[in-house]
Amino acid sequence: MFRGLRALDGLTVRIPRGATYCLLGPNGSGKTTFIRAIVGLIRLDGGDLHVLGEHVSSVRSLYPRIGYMTQHRALYPDLTVQENMEFFAGLYGIDGQRRKRRIAELLEMVELSDHRDRLAGALSGGMYQRLSLACTLIHEPELLLLDEPTVGVDPALRQSFWMYFDQLASEGKTVIISTHLMDEAEKCRIVGYMRSxxxxxxxxxxxxxxxAGLKPHLELLLEDPERDASLLRSEGYEVEVSGGVVRIRIDKHAQIKEILEIISPLDMRLREPSLEEAFLTLSGVA
Ligand SMILES: Nc1ncnc2c1ncn2[C@@H]1O[C@H](COP(=O)(O)OP(=O)(O)OP(=O)(O)O)[C@@H](O)[C@H]1O
Ligand SMILES: [Mg+2]
Known part of the structure; x- marks a missing residue:
């Protein structure tokens, strides 16, 4: 409860080990608050929460097994890339050859090996995110909480991050990740859509x-949309006309052929429903 606001309310979630679990939801829906509750940074006014089999009240003893990447900047701006990594390694008692190997491996993964002497405060937004992720992973945590880790990261590297997350999950690690990007949500084993x-x-x-039971629809560009729309309606199709484009809900792809026997569009395209539309439907927004 934040000054009368219930940031989490009646939330029941069970996240299996080894899953990639995506938290989706509009700004202010409680994703960050949920992640912070898991790491024991927020005192719950009620309810029960268990993390890695332990009650959340003793979550601090689990910190060596947890990696948390916050949504906001949490690194030392006046330390270099390498020094930030060394600092985090030190916190977890990683030293010697293991430290050297782990830092080299992670900097390679986030493509920062050539920037190891740059100050964290002078990195670009995406590079900073990449360094944050590398620092979060230094101690090979078995539970990862990543709050919007790919913000500002370019598409190619985003893809390699996701391959890495999948690899971590296949090793039995649990990856909880918040995002606003549907293509990322689609890559997860379980997706939870939060609202209020x-x-x-x-x-x-x-x-x-x-x-959500959403059906694909066909978008048609027609010479005379109103005339063709009535023709289609008289054949029993559910038709919508807006901005000169005719949309028809279809149950199966075979109907496309039937539709083309009734009308001759100038152009057409098939639109499959998106995960985003499905969530909006299920949460009663659409
Ligand atoms: N420390 C705080 N004090 C007061 N209110 C807070 C605090 N932290 C979060 N809130 C409120 O709790 C609600 C949930 O916020 P939260 O940051 O969890 O949302 P979010 O889903 O992570 O949003 P975003 O997508 O913008 O990151 C919001 O209404 C927010 O204003
Ligand atoms: Mg957030």
Whole structure:
């Protein structure tokens, strides 16, 4: 509770070990608060929370097994890339050859090996995110909490981050990650969509799509949209006209052929429903 605001409210979540779990939801829906509650940084006014089999009240003893990357800047701006990594390694008692190997491995992964002598405070936004991720992973945590880790990271590197997250999960590590990007959510085993501190919908991306029951639709560019729309309606199709574009809900792809026997569009494209639309439907927004 933040001055009367229930940032988390009636939230029941079970995250299996070894899963990639994505937290989605609009700004202020409670994603960061949930992550902070897991690491024991927020005192819960009620409810129960267990982390890696332990009650959250003793979560601090689990810190060596947890990696938390905050949404905001948490590194030392006046230390270099290498020094930040060394500092975090030191916190977890990693030294000698192991420290050297681990730092080299991670800097390679986030493509910062050539920038190891730059001050963290002088890195670009995306580079800073990459260094934050590398520092979070230094002690090979088995539970990873990553709050919007790919903000500002370029597409190619984002892809390699996700391959790495999948690899961590396949090694049995649990990766909880918040994002606003649907293509990232689609890569996760379970997606939880939060709204106003609650879990509005949860499931695998396929389950969410099925649950929302959204149908694909065909968008048609027609010479005479109104005339063709009435023709299609008289054949029993659900048709919508807006901005000169005609949209038809279809149940199965075979209907496209039938539609083309009724009308001759100038152009057309098939739009499959997106995960975003599915979530909006399930949470009652659309
Ligand atoms: N320390 C705090 N004091 C007061 N209110 C807070 C505090 N932290 C969070 N809140 C409020 O709790 C709600 C949930 O915030 P939270 O940061 O968890 O959202 P979020 O889903 O992470 O949003 P975003 O996508 O913008 O990161 C918001 O209304 C926010 O203003
Ligand atoms: Mg947040």
């Amino acid at each position: 501190g609650r879990m509005a919908a949860e499931g695998s991306p396929d389950e969410i799509m099925q649950l």
